[in-house]
Amino acid sequence: xxxxxxxxxxxxxxxxxxxxxxxxxxxxxxxxxxxxxxxxxxxxxxxxxxxxxxxxxxxxxxxxxxxxxxxxxxxxxxxxxxxxxxxxxxxxxxxxxxxxxxxxxxxxxxxxxxxxxxxxxxxxxxxxxxxxxxxxxxxxxxxxxxxxxxxxxxxxxxxxxxxxxxxxxxxxxxxxxxxxxxxxxxxxxxxxxxxxxxxxxxxxxxxxxxxxxxxxxxxxxxxxxxxxxxxxxxxxxxxxxxxxxxxxxxxxxxxxxxxxxxxxxxxxxxxxxxxxxxxxxxxxxxxxxxxxxxxxxxxxxxxxxxxxxxxxxxxxxxxxxxxxxxxxxxxxxxxxxxxxxxxxxxxxxxxxxxxxxxxxxxxxxxxxxxx
Numbered sequence: 001x002x003x004x005x006x007x008x009x010x011x012x013x014x015x016x017x018x019x020x021x022x023x024x025x026x027x028x029x030x031x032x033x034x035x036x037x038x039x040x041x042x043x044x045x046x047x048x049x050x051x052x053x054x055x056x057x058x059x060x061x062x063x064x065x066x067x068x069x070x071x072x073x074x075x076x077x078x079x080x081x082x083x084x085x086x087x088x089x090x091x092x093x094x095x096x097x098x099x100x101x102x103x104x105x106x107x108x109x110x111x112x113x114x115x116x117x118x119x120x121x122x123x124x125x126x127x128x129x130x131x132x133x134x135x136x137x138x139x140x141x142x143x144x145x146x147x148x149x150x151x152x153x154x155x156x157x158x159x160x161x162x163x164x165x166x167x168x169x170x171x172x173x174x175x176x177x178x179x180x181x182x183x184x185x186x187x188x189x190x191x192x193x194x195x196x197x198x199x200x201x202x203x204x205x206x207x208x209x210x211x212x213x214x215x216x217x218x219x220x221x222x223x224x225x226x227x228x229x230x231x232x233x234x235x236x237x238x239x240x241x242x243x244x245x246x247x248x249x250x251x252x253x254x255x256x257x258x259x260x261x262x263x264x265x266x267x268x269x270x271x272x273x274x275x276x277x278x279x280x281x282x283x284x285x286x287x288x289x290x291x292x293x294x295x296x297x298x299x300x301x302x303x304x305x306x307x308x309x310x311x312x313x314x315x316x317x318x319x320x321x322x323x324x325x326x327x328x329x330x331x332x333x334x335x336x337x338x339x340x341x342x343x344x345x346x347x348x349x350x351x352x353x354x355x356x357x358x359x360x361x362x363x364x365x366x367x368x369x370x371x
Contacts, residue, residue: 038175043192045306072138114147148178206350243277264288297324303334
């Protein structure tokens with residue numbers, strides 16, 4: 001095997017541009033050349049592309065090597081296939097998915113869910129020993145007892161002829177035990193893309209009814225004096241009403257609902273201390289500079305992961321005590337799984353205790369504020 005080059009293959013690095021962190025993929029490919037690797041990752045939306053780029057780089061450097069990429073479920077397989085195809089488009093590498101491509105065994109990389117791979121191995125139509133590189137796309141999700149047992153049965157014990165690469169958003173004893181059993185000794189990495197620091201900012205996700213959101217927000221503002229605060233709402237009407245109720249309670253607040261010419265001036269006024277709170281919609285925040293809020297409140301959780309990540313860009317993680325509050329109500333809590341997938345970590349939901357809320361109602365909104 002050619003293990004001398006520490007760099008990501010140039011063609012793959014070029015294709016990876018704009019999709020994921022080339023530095024993270026290069027480090028992963030380099031360490032993977034010498035043995036198994038388990039990575040604690042905070043790579044955001046580029047997570048799959050980084051993993052596939054590192055795998056593809058080893059396949060290019062080691063002719064004859066084959067990779068088996070294992071996803072937690074069928075739901076993730078298509079995304080991994082898309083990521084692989086995107087980063088190898090300038091090479092001759094081929095990739096197939098179990099159950100969809102007839103020439104799967106002739107491909108350099110094969111992608112499938114735990115269930116699909118275990119079924120094929122049990123039926124004798126797939127030999128895991130044919131693959132010198134095993135990639136687990138999300139070890140954190142595969143660490144439950146049933147999934148771990150399925151992996152061990154399908155892949156067998158670690159072998160000198162096999163390397164393992166595993167991505168995980170958390171690394172505990174169960175995760176490390178699986179990695180040792182399947183890949184032997186391994187190197188442990190932390191991979192973080194630029195701008196990912198904000199994801200590790202302390203976050204609390206409260207289970208709260210829509211009717212109690214005003215009391216909870218007012219209570220949090222009273223208990224935490226870090227300013228300015230960004231409050232994100234999914235709907236224009238909600239954002240306007242939220243700003244009104246805050247103003248009615250004496251909070252210095254403004255809001256940005258749409259793509260208006262003066263929205264940068266509103267943000268600058270907030271940054272310079274003219275407002276304590278700025279209420280925004282996703283459309284209103286689009287195009288504004290990031291890293292300005294000491295506290296970020298998601299009054300409504302978005303139903304997709306990407307808008308959540310775009311909101312986090314407005315939090316200044318370098319500020320001491322910067323933190324995130326999420327309000328998970330009966331309508332918007334359904335977005336949590338999609339957010340967790342992109343975030344790469346769990347949103348632990350806790351009940352909003354009555355002691356956190358103001359005892360009085362939100363008060364009567366005053367005259368409409370500025371749009």
